[in-house]
Amino acid sequence: MELRTRIMGIKLDEPRAVINREDADKLGLIAGDRVKINYRGSSLTAPVSISNFAEKGSIVIFLDLAERLEVKDGDFVDITRSDSQLSVELIRRKMAGAKLSKREIEEIVSDIHSGSLSNVELTAFILSLEFRGMDLEEIEYLTKAMAEIGTMLDFGGGNVVDKHSMGGVPGNSKDALIIVPIVASAGLLMPKTSTRAIMSPSGTVDTMEVLAPVDLKAEEIVEITRRVGGVITWAHAANISPVDSMLIERVEYPLRIDPEPLVYASILSKKYAAGIKKLIVDIPVGEEAKVEDMRDARRIAKNMVELAERLGITAEAAISYGGQPVGRCIGPALEAREALEILSSKGKGSGSIVEKSLSIAGMLLEIGGVSAKGKGYQMALSILESGKAYEKFREIVEAQGGDPNIRPEDVELGEHNEIISSRSAGYVTRVSNKAISMIARAAGAPMDKKAGVKLYAKRGDRVEVGDPIMEIFSSSSARLSEAIKLAQSLDPVKVEGMILEIHGRGPVQI
Amino acid sequence: MELRTRIMGIKLDEPRAVINREDADKLGLIAGDRVKINYRGSSLTAPVSISNFAEKGSIVIFLDLAERLEVKDGDFVDITRSDSQLSVELIRRKMAGAKLSKREIEEIVSDIHSGSLSNVELTAFILSLEFRGMDLEEIEYLTKAMAEIGTMLDFGGGNVVDKHSMGGVPGNSKDALIIVPIVASAGLLMPKTSTRAIMSPSGTVDTMEVLAPVDLKAEEIVEITRRVGGVITWAHAANISPVDSMLIERVEYPLRIDPEPLVYASILSKKYAAGIKKLIVDIPVGEEAKVEDMRDARRIAKNMVELAERLGITAEAAISYGGQPVGRCIGPALEAREALEILSSKGKGSGSIVEKSLSIAGMLLEIGGVSAKGKGYQMALSILESGKAYEKFREIVEAQGGDPNIRPEDVELGEHNEIISSRSAGYVTRVSNKAISMIARAAGAPMDKKAGVKLYAKRGDRVEVGDPIMEIFSSSSARLSEAIKLAQSLDPVKVEGMILEIHGRGPVQI
Incomplete structure (x- = not known):
């Protein structure tokens, strides 16, 4: 009709x-x-x-x-x-614990892509992955189906490398801004494509977007990567693994869930579609990180490497320290500023982020074959200290359509801000990933790019009563107030005397 | 603002x-x-x-x-x-396997009731019940919260009884039309409130609606029940356990799922809210019924009785034969017609439905205290055969606003219909619950009241080649064609010679 x-x-x-x-x-x-x-x-x-x-x-x-x-x-x-929708019947079978075939997984992915599934059906699919899981074969089919339904980049046999972090640790979105220019300076191709933040206050794309457009088309990614060596862009805009964004926006973000089969499929479908040949996967582990347990981290590392191999990608997984935020800045503008400071100062800045970026850049230089084994870190450091990484970053920003002359202090932060001071003297024994994320998100990050948290104290630092421990930024005074309330109630930075408990002195005096 | x-x-x-x-x-x-x-x-x-x-x-x-x-x-x-929605955080906790407190369950139910949860969130809640389950304490709180947020009926200490079937067997929606008037004739109060069909081709409400309005308000239910002894109405219209309908319409029906904690909460919240004091729960068991295994049936029976007790309801659970459709008619109008035939003929008609209705009516007469133990069935039979049940049903239909003089042949069936004939001679060895449901639903049931299936052959019947085995009805010729196609492909009624296999004669000849 x-x-x-x-x-x-x-x-x-x-x-x-x-x-x-x-x-x-x-x-x-x-x-x-x-x-x-x-x-x-x-x-x-x-x-x-x-x-x-x-x-x-x-x-x-x-x-x-x-x-x-x-x-x-x-x-x-x-x-x-x-007539009845086959994919819905297949989702029902997955809910009941069935293993799906290649063709069945492709059917579901195709219906998600065409926009034919309702939110109820899509949620049922994602929760069935959360509760029923998928074996490696199913995940391989899911990954390929997600990649192949979108654009597949082709760099014509170039030495194409990338890194991806599992995330979950606030402040972790900026390392790509340091790593990509180092690696590109050494002659490798690094077309970094990511999605926006799901649960964290900023993703790599959210942070990069503060400095340059990230909605590059597929042809632009290939052209710029070939010309300057790297890009940092939004997979969705180039139609890379388009179903991934749909799942994130419609279900994973609203529910803040991230089923393990989708963690693999999400990361690897983007890498497979982007033509990556060699990959470093960073798995931060620590209290309140996405992965809290070393055994889980090792299982994920093993699966990731095996799945990558099924896709023809040589991969290594690095388990990194994720017990507190990385660097001192959390939120898109704050993190962009911090990365820019590190690059322009040729390596000065928060030790944790510089150290982590150089380690991963070093692994990429080694896996990409431009550095000898064990020499990658030193090579990455030389590139950063020489100022070549900063120059390369400016080239990338310009190629993506941003202003290459922007200085760190030009990056605008939220006009509403407040410093939170310590109510006690002592040493910082804990900076809570979860609380810092919640505060930065309450302030508006990642949607409000200028919102976030700047940490003035991290683990091991000495603070006195009244010393600033963090500063919160927001574009909205209402959101700032809410973030401050959270900061006061959540105890995000724990300050204690170096002596935490004394035993053996007889009954405890209260 | x-x-x-x-x-x-x-x-x-x-x-x-x-x-x-x-x-x-x-x-x-x-x-x-x-x-x-x-x-x-x-x-x-x-x-x-x-x-x-x-x-x-x-x-x-x-x-x-x-x-x-x-x-x-x-x-x-x-x-x-x-600010962040507490109920969504609680749903996340349930997804992670937590046990929820009374107050937490009330919070979720309240947000569902106010319409504050999105379909993604609601689906996450229902799937977390499917995959994580709830213990009896949680189910008790869920049941009470679902009941108490709606209207609670009060019959002022009357002898209020009811029965509820777990469902899953096509043709099972009409027994209430026979049971309620029998029980009401014996002086008990039986305000039967139900929901519409979720997975089956007709629910009690869908069937009753063919003969009389079912959207009675709470006051009308109380008034009519007190006056004539019973009603058969739609819980939703009287605001009885209103959240139950929302869960069914928004998630359970589209996904065709029915998590076990919700099976209990759905049934018992309606009974608790309707002021029922004594309850018979019918659990049909058999191939392709909702419950296929006797062990499951016994567990469900035990849980149902214990949960009812927590709500102050004396309950008995009857495990019944559910291996093929009940009676010969499936679909709202067809089932209404069959019930009317049985009542008006004082008990003539398909043996399985008469037998089942009398058994359950008998249990109700006993649990309601108007019959001696073991004498309920005989009492129910006398009431049916005396014509009192038919008179009482006419009173109920009239009280609900229907035409008490309607004859079975006045009930309109779908104008598009087709007889399916047997392609072989032999005995019916199987009538598939699932296939018959699918055919009736493809024809349009339960939304299209005039759609459904009439069975001419049931287990054990002898049929010859060309004998009619079923007739399909629909208001739409397009849907009829689809139902016919299904009937031809699904083999819903299996006809075999009485000798199924012969062993010991040497090699099988093919």
């Missing part, structure tokens, strides 16, 4: 079509059925609502669905009743 | 608010945040979309949310930014 589209200018983030009761009766449709909407060779299915809000002869759809079909308000589309 | 509402006339089945970017900035809102919408003492929270589809100073909401707040298009509502 031909129906005229009426497009509501709102993105619904899930498929929905509304048709008139009379048209529904003609099509034999009842509430809860799906319709297949066909337009110029494209099609998708959507659950149908029957309402006289849709006039006879018309179909009401929402903006995202219209964009996907490239249909304009008033255009005619062809509507048929859709 | 005061914003003028603009109401879209579509039910979205989840909360959503759209506001202008400028207003969002003033409120410190970023995408993914929630707003609290306050109107005349009511409030709910909704995830916010930021789009210039909403004009400055306005907020776009959808019909269901507007109805819930009782707000009209153009009314001003007060908007504040909502």
Whole structure:
């Protein structure tokens, strides 16, 4: 049946079509059925609502669905009743614990990509991965299906390397801004493509976007990488592993979950699609990091290396210290500023972030074959200290369309800010990853780029009463107040005397 | 901030608010945040979309949310930014396997009831019950919270009994139409409240609605039950356990799942809220029934009785035969017609449904104290054969606003119908619950009341080639074709010679 589209200018983030009761009766449709909407060779299915809000002869759809079909308000589309959706039946089987075949996984990925699954169905799929898991074979098929449904980059046999961090530690989004220019300076190609932050206050893309556009098209990524050696861009904009962003935005971000099979598929589908041949995976481990236990870290490292191999990628996994935030700045603008300071000062700045960046850059130089084994760190350090990394970074920023002359102090921070001071004297015994993340997010990060937390005290530092321990920034005074409230209640930075407990003195005096 | 509402006339089945970017900035809102919408003492929270589809100073909401707040298009509502939603954090904890407290479960139920949870969040809750489960204490709290947030009926100490079937066997929705009038004839009160079918081709409410309105208000249920002894109504219309319907419509029905903790909470919250004091729970067991295994049935029976006791309800659970459809008719109109035939003929009709109805009616008469132990079945049979049950059913139909003079043949069936004939001669060895359900649903049941399947052959019946084995009815020729196709491919009624295999004759001849 031909129906005229009426497009509501709102993105619904899930498929929905509304048709008139009379048209529904003609099509034999009842509430809860799906319709297949066909337009110029494209099609998708959507659950149908029957309402006289849709006039006879018309179909009401929402903006995202219209964009996907490239249909304009008033255009005619062809509507048929859709039989039961195979992918939904497959999701039900996964919920029941079945192992899915290659073809079945491709069917689900294809329906997610076409926008045919409702949020209820998509959530059921992701939670079935959380609770039922997938074996390595299923994850391999999922990874390939996610990559191959989008754009596959081709660098024509170049020495293409990349690194990816599992994340979960605040302040960790900026190391790529230091690593990419070091590695590119040494002649390797490093097209770093990432997604935005899911649970953390900033992802690499959020941080880089403070300094330059990150929505590069696929051709631009290939061209710039070949010309200057590297980019730091948003996978979604280049249609790299497009389903990954959809899962994150629609389900993983709202629920703050990250099922293990999807952790692998998310990271490796992007790397596989981006044409990466050699990969370092960074797995931070520590209290309140995403991975808290060394045994888990080793299992994840092993799986990651094996899965990468199934995709033809040579990978190494580095388990790193993740027991407190990396560096002193958390939040997109703050982290961009910190990276820029380190680069422009040729290596001065917070020891933890400089050290970590050089270690991973060194591993990349070694796996990429431009440094001898065991000499990568030293080579990375020379490149940073020589100022070549800073020059390379400016080239990358310029190539992506940013201002290469921006100085750290030019990076704008939230106009509303407040310093939190220590209420006791002693040594910092703990900086809570979770609390710092929550405070930075309450202040507005990562959506509010200027929001975040600057730490003035980290583990082992001596502080006196009244010394500043952190500063919170936000673009909104309302959000700043909320972040301050959290900072006061969560005890994010623990200050204690060096003597924590005394035993053997008889009964404890209270 | 005061914003003028603009109401879209579509039910979205989840909360959503759209506001202008400028207003969002003033409120410190970023995408993914929630707003609290306050109107005349009511409030709910909704995830916010930021789009210039909403004009400055306005907020776009959808019909269901507007109805819930009782707000009209153009009314001003007060908007504040909502801090993180406690119930969402609790759902996350349940996903991680935590046991929830009474207060925490009440918080979740309250947010579901106010319509504050998105479909992603609601699906996460229901799947966490599927995968993590709940202990009996949690289920007790969930049941009470679901009941107490709605209307609680009070019959002032009357002898109030009810029965509930776990379902899963097609054709099982009509026994209440026979049981309620028998039990009411014996002087007990039986206010039967149910939900619509989730997975089956018809629920008791869908079937009763063919003969009389089922959307009785709470006062009407109490009044009619006191006057004529019983009703058969839709819990949702009387605001009995309102959250139950929401969970079914939004998640359980689309995904066809029914987590065990919710099976208990769904049944018992309705009984607790309806003021039931004595309850018989029917658990059909058999191939392709909801419960396939006797061990599961016994566990469910034990849990059901114990949970009922925690709610002050004396319960017995009957494990019944569920290996094939009950009676010969499946689908709302067909089942209504079959029940009416049995009542009006004083007990003639398909043996399985008469037998089952009398057994359960007998248990109710015994547990209700109007029959001696072991004499209930005989008493129920006398009431049916005397014609008193039929008279009582006519009273109930009339009290609910239906036509008491309707004859079985007056019940309209789908105008499109087709007889499926046997392709072989022999005995019926199997009638598949699942296939019959799928065929009836493909034909349009339960939404299309006139759709369904009439069985002409059941287990043990002798059929010849060309004998009718079933007839399919539908209001839509398109749906009928689909149902016929299913009937041809699924082999729903298996016909074999009485000799299934012969051994000992030497090699099998093919």
